[in-house]
Amino acid sequence: MRIDKTEDASNGGTETAKKERGHVHGHVLRYMRRGLMVGAFLPGQVMSLRKLAAGFGTSPMPVREVLSRLVAANALEETKGGSVRVPRLSPEKLSDLFAVREMLEGMAAELAAKRASPALISELAAINKQLLVAIEKRDILNCLSFNQKFHFTLYEAAASDVLMPLIESLWLQFGPTMYMSLLIPSMPWNASDHEDILAALKDGNAAAAKKGIVHDIRTTCKALLSVAGSQGIELPFAQGADLQFDY
Template sequence: MAGEFQPGQPMRLEELATAFGTSHMPIREALNRLVVAGALEQAPRRSVRIPKLTEKQIRDLLAVRLVNEGQAVEWAAKSCTSADIAKLATLNSKLDDLENAEEFDVRQYLKFNQSFHFTLYALSQNEILLKTIEILWLQSGPLLHLLAAGMALQHGHKRHSEVVACLAAGDGVGASEALKNDIREAYATMFATIKKGWPDRT
């Protein structure tokens, strides 16, 4: 979800087991579950890798994200409290701090961006919708690697303050539209990056 892996990258069992300090069995089970979720795909010689999505697949993923995440925000607006809005504002301020830091910490930025989104979506109080969004993020997360590699993530959260302001005003439709614009702008940058060519990873 956080863009640690890039499209086309192979998932090597030995490397993952070492990185997570565990045996092959739980890693293999996790990889199989991610294949079922569409976050990974089978590759030759019984290996798995991050899918390298086609432009149509990415556009389809974008369309489904807009529907589901936009709906989550509309429902969130009906139940969020002033404390919830304050929490979102705090998470967004952390993104501001990272953006203005002397050295841009990509990993921390992605971490707080994900926290902002899922804190927001959880306010919809719909577990089925939240699980659906998690799967969509699993599928689209590696595309963030392209933005991170090109340092195109900075200024990527500028719509968050609009989301928070609309929630504070009780404007669920406005909050939803601001969130969808946030997603659209990220994907526009992704498409521009992809047109320059996929990065190689063997």
Template sequence: MSTALFNAAPRRSLVTHVEDEIRAALIEGRLEPGTRLVTKELADSLGMSITPVREALVRFAASGVLTAEPAQSFRVPTMTVEQYSEISEIRKSVEGLAAFNAASQITPDEIATMKALLTRYLAAKAEKDQHLALTLNKKFRFVLYAAARMPTLLGVIELLWLRAGPGFNYLYPEVQSGTGEHHNYDDLLVALHERQPVAAREAIEHAIEDGARIVIEALQRRQTQPVPAK
């Protein structure tokens, strides 16, 4: 596990800091499926004692985001094709709803922020900077979802991204040469500018479908790979 994934804690609740760091790493796809998180190693990388780190990890395990393992360790779950397909269908419904509501309430400043993030995101993809691209994609999408002005819905979306986020790693390098997502985001920005809720919802649904197709194909390849001989 790379210690560069996490930042040292500021002067605030240590448990909250650990939760925020792990949450961001999961949502932004910086932790791959199957990644093992050892409590002591994570505590050392964050520059703190084991206790707050263990408490944060236990909370994520209780919600099903991580799985607990022996020897003070936790793991980012792997996902089957069926599980990812189910989450993607749910995401289409809730994120589509957020986009629909955002289209009538988003401000010009928020649209400008999304345009700037999209420019940086496309540049990161062109430079094959996977982690930066994933981070910028998350920021782009959550500016949109926050614009729906529905805090409960935003929380549901965040939980779904915690589950789906590790799978975003499979978007690379396949997505580097793809243009579908770019077109979906262009369509989304046009819909937001013109206050078209249905078009905004459809653009997000298409973006989720395109991404899910790539991830599912990657999962299928991994499921059919032969098991190495012992």
């Protein structure tokens, strides 16, 4: 039984699943984080340790560690049985979440604006262009992906390894709900705030950049809450659809 493992290793290069010794859980972690932010998992969905491990082709052990970390980051919650699932956010919690987002990300944007290099600005502009294309094509997955990329590359420029983990924690929390809401046709989508932010960065106007981010967040929150209020955030199709994430 161990022999075939060795053979796989000798096949080596082909066995891509085997690579990166000592960093299996790192791979799994990145995968899951991105999956949460970008909508591969749905609120209420329970994550089975063994099934996930089978999906990744590893033993349950690395997955256990990853899930443990995600629970610690409040990205997942554990049921009484010890299983973990994607939390289902109440409108109140979602509102709280976005209020804190405004503070933290507003602060990050302000700091970033003060350090923004021309290279950063053009990078952000490029990302925003891709985002606009995704919006045009109603490509929800890429909408979320590029939107996330826009915000995070901006915040990254703030160079605060205190703020970033906190912001990431928040994004992991509202990510799944975000994806769900975007599926609703009435959800408005525009990137006008992003344009304002880019303009503010070019002017070196930190306060305006902060204001742009706060407005962007507030707009998103209102849209999310209106959807939640109308038909309840308690989902369409919540439980079943285990969309496989293959991006």
